[in-house]
Amino acid sequence: MTRLIVLSVLVLLSSLRSCKGQLKVGFYNSSCPGAESIVKSAVARAFASNPAIAPQLLRLQFHDCIVDGCDGSILINLPNGQQENKAFGNQGLGGFNVIDEAKAQLESQCPGVVSCADIVALAARDSVVLTKGPFYAVETGRQDGFSSSISHASNLPGEDEPINALQNKFSAKGLSDKDLVLLSAAHTIGTTACFFMGVRLNNFEGTGRPDPSIAPAFLAKLQGICPDGGNVNVRLALDDGSQNVFDTHYLANILAGTAVLQSDAALLNNPTTRSLVEFYARSPKNFRKDFGLSMVNLGRLGVLTGSNGNIRRVCSTFN
Template sequence: MAFIFAFLFTFLIGISKGKLQMGFYSETCPQAESTVRDVVRDAIQSDPTMAAVLLRLHFHDCFVEGCDGSILIDNGPQSEKNAFGHQGVRGFQVIERAKAHLEGSCPAVVSCADIVALAARDAVAMANGPAYEVPTGRRDGLVSDIALAADMPEVSDSIQLLKTKFLNKGLTDKDLVLLSAAHTIGTTACFFMTKRLYNFVPGGGPDPAISPVFLTILQGTCPVNGDINVRLAMDEGSERTFDKHILQNIMDGFAVLESDARLNDDPITKSVIDSYFMNPRAGPSFEADFVDSIVKMGQIGVKTGSLGEIRRVCSSFN
């Protein structure tokens, strides 16, 4: 069951200049949010994996140059989207489809950056996660450079490095846990599992944090010298539903990604995970806290006012 939470943030993160606001397009393009929702619904009905894809796209956009649509630009080999840390990121055609619809009804009004944020919100709700409102008014950035994506969080990062990368974006250790929990939907490739399954310790061997039972399953899916493109759910047993099941898996040694497993090693991030299970009735709400974190993330380094532009096509600068 989805929960509805509306959070209006009066502070800004990173290098943002100005304020986003709820209903930014209510007068200039009142159908903006419903148009994006319709396009996202069609995309997910055609391909259920698209919910996770669009959520991931939002994260990857915001962590480089802020939430400004920079990941959408296709300007040759130097495009940000070609960075190693963006491997497997998809969903660009869904954003372009929504943009094309909006250009037909409200030309040069709705930014691609806002479409990315709205599409992620709708994807979460359509995966049975919390429905929530996001402030809009982002403008599209004017830079797309592969070199700027060098500090993207990686699945092999230590917990300290992950915490530092999030802190550099104005995000807390709690935000790290909650935004990592977005892995509750979606899949990853065996390519990202090889080290953890076979070469994690000196001399070879798996990550000891993996439950022996789960290790057998993972190695069966991703055998030595197997197809590295085979995909597996990041939240074993609940990959199509947005919920806190992935946190239970992390606690039980059933984390798929190395970065998720490390959340259970650090006392601070582990305490955040534990808090969602110690007192189900009176404890914190995972859904409400996730909304808090993703709306906060969506304000990293936004361009507003006279900064940036409103692209006509999301894949190219005007």
């Protein structure tokens, strides 16, 4: 009899847990079977007319997840303009229209089922695949959050921060040095505005001089594109020579002194992160596999399930 009661309690507890909702691959398989392919088509259509959308969507997931978890808070627009996406470190973010487009189609097929936070995670993966990067299975089942605040995004990792600060900011979120290296390698695609190059090119660590780790010929090239006092909106490839293909060229650039962002070059300034850069640069197979694992780790940050969140009808506004 006692055993029967214990068993019933266990069954009840585990069913309560699954009611609350857990992340899992294929969460929408029965509730909205077309969910992943709808997102995939929306991303592919946008990519066909504008390939720059892929890096934008990949960056969008990082910026969603690193602030208050992967809760779609980055997508929200508030009447007072004080939402997360207006924070200083979120400048240059894009891809919102693709998320909105996918959401509109999902709402017409399966109203109220697929969260905006999940669309962001799926669209990032689809963007990696479209740029010839690895496919990885995306866990889904996130709920959308109820808040979005500019002040919560005031402490994003900065491009001019030293390696220990970057390590600390990642580890504060439960992301390892390995995640830091692998996720930074998302910079294998996309561009930066000259705006983010100013400190590195003109006043590295307050010296009034450029970062000495930049290879001399490359420094001249960077200064030509982003001259001191020039247009800060000019954009340049983050992975010089291979900005449209998701590959290990970015890692080779770091080792050659031809990284673009200071935070990428800084990965050489710590023995652990340095040996990870060296390892993945010579092992593209492991890079492809492990990048996917780190994206899964990123996608698990601060996830809301059950009644802690809801499914937004429109990704840019609360219901």
